[in-house]
Amino acid sequence: MAQRARPLSPFLHYRWQYTNTLSILHRITGVLLSLGFLVLVYWLAAAAGGPGRYARALEVLGSSPVQLLLFGAAFAFCYHLLNGIRHLFFDAGYGFEPATARKSAYATAAGAVVLALLVWFAVRAGTGGAA
Amino acid sequence: MSLRSPLRIVAGLGSARGGSGHWYAQRVSAVALALLGLWLVIALASLGGASHARVVAWLSSPVSSALAVLLVLAAAWHALLGLQVVIEDYVSDKGSRAAILFAVKFALAVAAVVGVMAVLRIAFGAAA
Numbered sequence: 381m382a383q384r385a386r387p388l389s390p391f392l393h394y395r396w397q398y399t400n401t402l403s404i405l406h407r408i409t410g411v412l413l414s415l416g417f418l419v420l421v422y423w424l425a426a427a428a429g430g431p432g433r434y435a436r437a438l439e440v441l442g443s444s445p446v447q448l449l450l451f452g453a454a455f456a457f458c459y460h461l462l463n464g465i466r467h468l469f470f471d472a473g474y475g476f477e478p479a480t481a482r483k484s485a486y487a488t489a490a491g492a493v494v495l496a497l498l499v500w501f502a503v504r505a506g507t508g509g510a511a
Numbered sequence: 512m513s514l515r516s517p518l519r520i521v522a523g524l525g526s527a528r529g530g531s532g533h534w535y536a537q538r539v540s541a542v543a544l545a546l547l548g549l550w551l552v553i554a555l556a557s558l559g560g561a562s563h564a565r566v567v568a569w570l571s572s573p574v575s576s577a578l579a580v581l582l583v584l585a586a587a588w589h590a591l592l593g594l595q596v597v598i599e600d601y602v603s604d605k606g607s608r609a610a611i612l613f614a615v616k617f618a619l620a621v622a623a624v625v626g627v628m629a630v631l632r633i634a635f636g637a638a639a
Contacts, residue, residue: 407593407597410590410593410594410597411593411594411597413590414590414593414594414619417586417587417590417622418622420583420586420626421583421622421623421625421626421629424579424583424625424626424629424630424633425625425626425629427563427566427567427570427629427633427638428628428629428630428632428633428637428638429638430563430638431563431564434563434566435563438561457548457552461545461548461549464541464545465545468538468541468542471538499552499556502552502555502556503552503555503556505556506555506556506557506558506559507555507558507560507561508560508561508562
């Protein structure tokens with residue numbers, strides 16, 4: 381029997397809007413944080429390897445390109461944390477009304493930027509600039 | 512806690528052959544990571560310098576080393592669950608999907624063990 385033309389998958393003709401922006405950002409930041417986890421392990425392993433190895437690791441972590449990536453990781457952490465909490469409320473059945481969901485979306489996006497700057501400067505201050 | 516319906520248990524196979532366990536584990540590790548992640552940020556912010564001696568002193572305390580081990584395990588677990596969903600969504604070829612999942616699981620297992628061993632070495636005073 382010949383195949384009839386089937387309807388296309390919905391994502392092919394949905395309008396781009398804030399909901400899917402937050403959703404894909406959650407995935408992207410999640411993947412980035414998986415790489416950030418490897419950096420955390422690298423830092424811990426260097427510390428366990430003694431002062432010499434640790435000093436070399438700090439040089440790597442303190443270099444400008446890595447610092448930029450680490451700031452990205454700080455933002456990813458804050459965004460994934462806030463949007464994750466938002467999703468836990470969704471899981472519990474709260475916040476689905478369009479007005480509420482929109483408000484929590486903008487609060488998450490703005491909060492992530494503010495929190496990322498706070499975390500970045502607090503950690504830099506606490507680690508003497510070699511975050 | 513089991514979120515499987517009685518029918519699912521009896522029939523043995525749902526349309527996806529599973530999923531509620533994955534979903535639930537993702538939430539458990541998410542809440543653990545939210546708390547442990549905030550702990551790490553606060554700990555780093557109050558470290559008072561990133562010198563080797565400072566880091567070793569910090570991770571030598573029983574509470575810090577225990578929380579650091581938990582953080583490494585929860586992060587590896589949550590990363591595995593999350594990356595698995597992403598890979599299953601975007602890699603449709605069964606062979607590549609299995610191979611990539613295999614590699615990711617191996618990499619995360621290695622990272623988790625290296626992280627835990629590092630914290631333990633420091634905690635037991637072998638990193639001085």
